[in-house]
Amino acid sequence: xxxxxxxxxxxxxxxxxxxxxxxxxxxxxxxxxxxxxxxxxxxxxxxxxxxxxxxxxxxxxxxxxxxxxxxxxxxxxxxxxxxxxxxxxxxxxxxxxxxxxxxxxxxxxxxxxxxxxxxxxxxxxxxxxxxxxxxxxxxxxxxxxxxxxxxxxxxxxxxxxxxxxxxxxxxxxxxxxxxxxxxxxxxxxxxxxxxxxxxxxxxxxxxxxxxxxxxxxxxxxxxxxxxxxxxxxxxxxxxxxxxxxxxxxxxxxxxxxxxxxxxxxxxxxxxxxxxxxxxxxxxxxxxxxx
Amino acid sequence: xxxxxxxxxxxxxxxxxxxxxxxxxxxxxxxxxxxxxxxxxxxxxxxxxxxxxxxxxxxxxxxxxxxxxxxxxxxxxxxxxxxxxxxxxxxxxxxxxxxxxxxxxxxxxxxxxxxxxxxxxxxxxxxxxxxxxxxxxxxxxxxxxxxxxxxxxxxxxxxxxxxxxxxxxxxxxxxxxxxxxxxxxxxxxxxxxxxxxxxxxxxxxxxxxxxxxxxxxxxxxxxxxxxxxxxxxxxxxxxxxxxxxxxxxxxxxxxxxxxxxxxxxxxxxxxxxxxxxxxxxxxxxxxxxxxxxxxxxxxxxxxxxxxxxxxxxxxxxxxxxxxxxxxxxxxxxxxxxxxxxxxxxxxxxxxxxxxxxxxxxxxxxxxxxxxxxxxxxxxxxxx
Amino acid sequence: xxxxxxxxxxxxxxxxxxxxxxxxxxxxxxxxxxxxxxxxxxxxxxxxxxxxxxxxxxxxxxxxxxxxxxxxxxxxxxxxxxxxxxxxxxxxxxxxxxxxxxxxxxxxxxxxxxxxxxxxxxxxxxxxxxxxxxxxxxxxxxxxxxxxxxxxxxxxxxxxxxxxxxxxxxxxxxxxxxxxxxxxxxxxxxxxxxxxxxxxxxxxxxxxxxxxxxxxxxxxxxxxxxxxxxxxxxxxxxxxxxxxxxxxxxxxxxxxxxxxxxxxxxxxxxxxxxxxx
Numbered sequence: 035x036x037x038x039x040x041x042x043x044x045x046x047x048x049x050x051x052x053x054x055x056x057x058x059x060x061x062x063x064x065x066x067x068x069x070x071x072x073x074x075x076x077x078x079x080x081x082x083x084x085x086x087x088x089x090x091x092x093x094x095x096x097x098x099x100x101x102x103x104x105x106x107x108x109x110x111x112x113x114x115x116x117x118x119x120x121x122x123x124x125x126x127x128x129x130x131x132x133x134x135x136x137x138x139x140x141x142x143x144x145x146x147x148x149x150x151x152x153x154x155x156x157x158x159x160x161x162x163x164x165x166x167x168x169x170x171x172x173x174x175x176x177x178x179x180x181x182x183x184x185x186x187x188x189x190x191x192x193x194x195x196x197x198x199x200x201x202x203x204x205x206x207x208x209x210x211x212x213x214x215x216x217x218x219x220x221x222x223x224x225x226x227x228x229x230x231x232x233x234x235x236x237x238x239x240x241x242x243x244x245x246x247x248x249x250x251x252x253x254x255x256x257x258x259x260x261x262x263x264x265x266x267x268x269x270x271x272x273x274x275x276x277x278x279x280x281x282x283x284x285x286x287x288x289x290x291x292x293x294x295x296x297x298x299x300x301x302x303x304x305x306x307x308x309x310x311x312x313x314x315x316x317x318x319x320x321x322x323x324x
Numbered sequence: 325x326x327x328x329x330x331x332x333x334x335x336x337x338x339x340x341x342x343x344x345x346x347x348x349x350x351x352x353x354x355x356x357x358x359x360x361x362x363x364x365x366x367x368x369x370x371x372x373x374x375x376x377x378x379x380x381x382x383x384x385x386x387x388x389x390x391x392x393x394x395x396x397x398x399x400x401x402x403x404x405x406x407x408x409x410x411x412x413x414x415x416x417x418x419x420x421x422x423x424x425x426x427x428x429x430x431x432x433x434x435x436x437x438x439x440x441x442x443x444x445x446x447x448x449x450x451x452x453x454x455x456x457x458x459x460x461x462x463x464x465x466x467x468x469x470x471x472x473x474x475x476x477x478x479x480x481x482x483x484x485x486x487x488x489x490x491x492x493x494x495x496x497x498x499x500x501x502x503x504x505x506x507x508x509x510x511x512x513x514x515x516x517x518x519x520x521x522x523x524x525x526x527x528x529x530x531x532x533x534x535x536x537x538x539x540x541x542x543x544x545x546x547x548x549x550x551x552x553x554x555x556x557x558x559x560x561x562x563x564x565x566x567x568x569x570x571x572x573x574x575x576x577x578x579x580x581x582x583x584x585x586x587x588x589x590x591x592x593x594x595x596x597x598x599x600x601x602x603x604x605x606x607x608x609x610x611x612x613x614x615x616x617x618x619x620x621x622x623x624x625x626x627x628x629x630x631x632x633x634x635x636x637x638x639x640x641x642x643x644x645x646x647x648x649x650x651x652x653x654x655x656x657x658x659x660x661x662x663x664x665x666x667x668x669x670x671x672x673x674x675x676x677x678x679x680x681x682x683x684x685x686x687x688x689x690x691x692x693x694x695x696x697x698x699x700x701x702x703x704x705x706x707x
Numbered sequence: 708x709x710x711x712x713x714x715x716x717x718x719x720x721x722x723x724x725x726x727x728x729x730x731x732x733x734x735x736x737x738x739x740x741x742x743x744x745x746x747x748x749x750x751x752x753x754x755x756x757x758x759x760x761x762x763x764x765x766x767x768x769x770x771x772x773x774x775x776x777x778x779x780x781x782x783x784x785x786x787x788x789x790x791x792x793x794x795x796x797x798x799x800x801x802x803x804x805x806x807x808x809x810x811x812x813x814x815x816x817x818x819x820x821x822x823x824x825x826x827x828x829x830x831x832x833x834x835x836x837x838x839x840x841x842x843x844x845x846x847x848x849x850x851x852x853x854x855x856x857x858x859x860x861x862x863x864x865x866x867x868x869x870x871x872x873x874x875x876x877x878x879x880x881x882x883x884x885x886x887x888x889x890x891x892x893x894x895x896x897x898x899x900x901x902x903x904x905x906x907x908x909x910x911x912x913x914x915x916x917x918x919x920x921x922x923x924x925x926x927x928x929x930x931x932x933x934x935x936x937x938x939x940x941x942x943x944x945x946x947x948x949x950x951x952x953x954x955x956x957x958x959x960x961x962x963x964x965x966x967x968x969x970x971x972x973x974x975x976x977x978x979x980x981x982x983x984x
Contacts, residue, residue: 041886042809049800050815052856057822060830060837067832074836117726124723128711131720137970138727141734143977144966148917148933149955152940153737156948162749164736196730204974216409219376224488225397225426231434235422239413258826261917265937279828279918286832287922299829306826 061303067296074290086297096298098273099281106191106277107256113195114252115245118202123233125203126210136207140200147197151265154193155180180266183274190262190275198255202248209244213237243316250313257305278302325352325495325528326387328373333382335368342368344552345382355522355529357539359575360549366532369549370498373530375399386495397426402489403498406505408481410473416484417453417469420460423492424452459491460484479510486521497522499531503538515542536576540564548572570613570687579618579646582658586614586686593686593696596653600629600681601698612694615685618646618659628678631658638669649675734963741765741953748948761949766957768950772942775957777928778935782961785850785931786910792855793909794902801861802890805868806876822858828918835922849923850931854913860905863979867901868894907969907976914962932958 068086072079090096125135142150157164158179166176179189213236221227221236260279263269269276269284282302286295328350335343342365350356358366371377373384375396384391391399402423410419425434428448432438438445460466463483473481482502489497499518503511519542522529533539539546540560547557548571556568567573573581586595588609593601595614636657637648645662647669660677662669669675681698688694711719740748744761747754769775803809804816834853835844843849871894879893895902917933924930927938936958943951966973 037807037886039809042803042807045799045803045807045886045890046815048796049856049861050818052796053818053822053858056834056853056856057825057830057858058818060833061825063833064829121723121726124719128716128719130716131723133970135723135727136974137967138731140974141963141966142730144911144962144973145734146915146933146936146959146962148915148936149959150733150737152936152951152955153733156740156952157733157736162948164732196733200730201978204978208978214407214409216405216407217411219371219374220403220405220409220411220488222376222396223374223401223403224423224492226422227395227397228431231426231431234436236411239411242413258828260828261933264917264921265940282828283918283922287835292832292836296832299832303826303829306829307824310824 064296064299064303067293068300070293072293074286074292079293082293086294089294090297090301095273095276096281099269099276099278100301102187102274102276103257103259103278106187106194106259107253109188109191110194110198110256110259111249111252113191114198114202115249117195117199118204118248119206119245121199121203122206122210123237126207127229136204139203142197143200143204147261148265150197151193151262154262155266158189181271183271186267186271186275190259190266193262194256194259198252201255202252205248205251206241206244209241209248210237212244213240246316247313250309250316254306254309254313257302257309278305327351328391328496328528329383329385330369330373331383331385333369333372333384334380335365335372335377336380337368342552343372343379343382346552346554348547348554348557350528350530351545353526353528354544355519355531355542357531357533357543357546358549359533359536359539359546361534361575363551364549365552366534366549367500370403370500370530370532373399373496374401374403374498399496400492400494401496401498402492402494403500404482404485404489404502406501408473408485410481410484410488412473415470415472416460416465416476417456419473419484420456420465420488420491421449421452423488424455425449427492428452456487456491459487463487463490478506479514482506482514486518490521490525495527497525497527497529499529499533501533503533504535511538518542536578540576548575550575566693567615567685568693570615570691570693573615573685573687577617579659579661581615581617581685582656584614584651584654584656584658586612588612588688596629596631596651598629599699600684601686601696603686603694603696608688611689613687613689615687616679616683618661628680629684630676630678632674632676633658635669635671635673635675638671640664645669647675734959737952737955737959740948741950741956743949745947745949765949765953768947769939769954769957772950773935773939773954774928775935775939775954778930778932778958779961781847781929781935782914782932785847786913788847788851789854789913790906790909792851793857793860796856797860797864798895798898799887799890801864801868802886802894804861804865805871806873819858819861823862825858827854831919831922838923844923845925845929847929850920850929853919857909859979860909863901863905864898867898871897903972904976904979907965907973908979911962911973911977 069081069083070079071082071086121135121139125132156162158166160166160176160178160181163179165179169176177185180186217236217240218232221232226232226235258279259277260283263275263277263280264283267275269280278298279302282295282298285291285298330346330348330350333343333346334341342363346365346369348369358369360366368377372379373391375391375394375398378392411422414422425448428451429438429445433442433445433448439449440446457466457469460469463486465480465483465487468476468480468484473484476484485502502518503514506514515538518529518531531539531542540563543560545557545559546563548555548563548569550571556563556572558566558568563572563576567576570583574583584595586593588594588603588611590609591602591605592599593603593612593614600614631649631651631653633649633651633653635647636650639646643664645664645666647660647662649658649660650656651658660675684696684698686694686696739755739757742760742762742765743757744759744764747757747759804812804819830853838844838849838853843852875893875897876889879889884892914931915933916931917937920931920934921937924934927935930938936955939954940951943954
């Protein structure tokens with residue numbers, strides 16, 4: 035279907051221009067900037083090649099930040115996927131109160147994270163917080179969740195799991211729905227009746243592509259953690275909760291070392307790119323059982 | 325094996341009552357077809373027999389045993405599904421072996437890794453594979469052992485499903501419209517195969533379909549179902565020639581049976597303005613229905629109900645001429661199947677013929693068949 | 708399967724209800740605390756319900772300390788403007804990709820796919836610098852313009868438009884409709900469900916966005932809800948959690964009410980973020 039080229043151009047031009055100006059050119063700029071030592075407000079800049087990257091490699095703050103981010107990613111993805119799968123299986127196994135449970139688990143996903151982070155700050159308060167109150171009630175030691183160097187990242191990870199499990203659950207529910215009833219029936223007739231057997235031989239194998247998909251979705255989101263860190267810990271105490279985006283923010287907009295921050299951004303983009311590729315690959319596999 | 329006794333089976337889904345107190349006896353070793361249009365409850369009945377659903381009321385007994393107390397795998401039924409229901413992530417071989425492994429090994433032996441740890445488990449696996457291969461060979465599926473279902477054609481998948489059912493040597497085979505997803509030629513071939521299988525194994529087959537041709541050609545007995553009840557249970561011959569209900573007559577036979585309104589006065593039956601016969605005493609008077617099949621036998625006799633009308637449609641199928649006729653005496657349209665040697669017919673012409681009284685079925689107003697005694701001689705009406 | 712046993716049902720409810728309570732606890736606690744007066748917030752023991760209702764005090768404090776309603780209003784304006792701009796820009800483009808042939812189509816589509824993979828934080832630095840040079844920092848436009856293009860929106864709507872029958876387009880052309888009219892009169896109505904999901908996706912994302920407003924906005928009057936929350940928290944300085952919780956209730960309420968009102972659609976829209984990544 036060919037129409038007048040001018041018409042096509044008019045249809046496409048706003049999108050194309052904005053796409054190039056607001057997305058593609060900036061990304062290219064970031065890549066280029068990462069090869070300079072530019073500071074915001076400076077009049078000149080120098081080409082320093084890969085010196086920024088070399089500095090990143092030996093920068094203890096960056097290394098810590100990267101390690102923290104990866105640890106956070108593993109914790110949150112693992113936790114959210116496990117809880118999400120468990121909740122989805124339990125909800126799907128019977129008809130009672132499905133809507134209520136689904137809503138309850140999904141609410142954190144729907145809420146404004148910053149606002150809820152403030153609520154969490156109160157919940158985790160060393161003396162007035164609900165969490166410590168409950169622990170004392172059970173006879174356990176209260177902790178300073180956000181100010182203890184050893185605990186802070188895990189506290190943030192717990193909030194992350196709380197925020198993400200509902201998303202994993204909803205994606206798993208969709209995956210479970212797509213398992214044909216006929217196969218479950220055939221299994222019942224073949225003797226696959228015990229819940230563990232059903233899970234191992236039918237549910238889990240057929241859920242395979244979905245699981246991979248959910249893992250990559252959660253991982254990509256987890257990699258982008260920033261809000262809770264900035265609101266609750268600012269990367270502290272002692273950089274124990276410093277994460278990639280927060281470091282980029284600090285370098286770029288507190289210290290205004292934008293060249294250096296750009297190099298970090300390139301690393302960040304590479305991580306996202308890698309996970310997105312994995313995600314695309316799993317999405318191909320989702321239609322595997324034609 | 326004793327017969328399967330089904331009594332008073334009731335099942336409701338939401339607001340719909342699908343089965344309404346159904347009674348049925350399935351004789352040991354017979355090929356029984358449940359025939360009906362969608363929504364009549366035949367698939368529901370099959371699933372209840374298999375144990376995939378529980379009835380709201382009623383009983384299913386196999387001799388002395390109450391089947392409702394047993395889980396699906398304990399009932400010793402095997403089922404072939406319309407969508408084949410093969411495990412997509414397993415190979416053909418693994419699919420066929422699964423029922424044997426689930427039965428032959430206990431829960432602990434089936435845990436992952438046990439195959440390498442226990443020689444007994446390994447032996448069971450080998451035995452299962454031998455049995456499975458034998459069955460696969462008998463169906464010609466041996467060469468596909470390592471393939472996954474996604475790599476097979478529809479017909480191949482259905483044979484694998486059949487093999488998986490056969491490998492358990494069950495007492496009852498259940499078929500849920502297994503041929504609906506296949507093309508016509510394949511359907512014909514598999515129909516014959518399934519019938520042959522039945523004769524070979526001598527085991528009870530319960531077959532669900534909406535295709536009356538399938539039902540008539542494969543079964544020992546047919547149960548025609550409608551709205552959760554069995555309208556008639558009988559051999560294909562009985563179903564065709566002695567339909568117990570007007571709906572049975574309508575469902576079976578192609579083209580459809582012709583139905584004309586009639587009247588019962590006293591115990592005489594009147595149709596198209598003629599008295600054509602009698603029904604037993606004690607029938608209420610009033611409206612009834614007269615039915616006769618489109619296939620005309622030798623009707624050159626002078627004795628028969630004369631019908632004539634204007635031809636509104638002609639179909640030439642090679643073997644037959646199928647004429648649709650608007651009757652002169654009523655507003656009904658009738659269909660007649662004439663041998664192709666019959667002289668050409670054209671739309672708008674008048675067709676005149678006689679319906680032999682022996683071919684006529686009489687149904688009461690509630691649809692039940694009435695014992696009809698035709699008039700010995702029926703001459704033409706006075707002009 | 709068949710009716711599960713009572714025992715199974717009970718265990719399932721026990722597990723799910725415990726989980727549900729844990730997940731809902733922050734919300735419940737937030738609301739309860741917003742009703743408590745100062746002396747009941749910091750207590751030695753655990754007190755669930757307030758003995759004295761401080762609803763009026765806390766909520767008044769929240770609304771007057773900082774321009775909370777202003778924040779909500781800014782959120783509405785920004786999200787609505789972004790959504791409208793996005794739709795205006797992406798719909799014609801999606802139509803072109805779905806239904807028209809033109810030179811360079813493959814390359815243009817590849818550009819869109821490439822743009823899809825760019826996380827929005829990655830372009831922050833150059834965009835910030837560009838806005839600075841244009842003098843647009845600390846304006847609502849700075850919050851709106853960078854997001855006026857949604858590569859994901861183009862991707863989504865193209866997929867959807869491909870399922871609209873070509874014949875519909877042909878019929879419209881024969882009726883004398885120009886291409887632009889076609890997009891708005893024929894394609895748009897057909898695309899309403901997908902657009903709705905996209906709208907939720909866009910609104911939720913931008914309503915909750917903290918990173919970008921943090922970078923470009925410094926005046927409280929221009930803050931969106933997440934940024935406003937931070938201003939509010941810093942004002943309250945963590946002394947009195949009652950009004951602070953009242954504030955978060957007010958800020959969280961709009962999205963949560965939308966969620967409860969249109970659950971299915973909401974979930975649909977948010978899970979699209981999963982597809983985008």
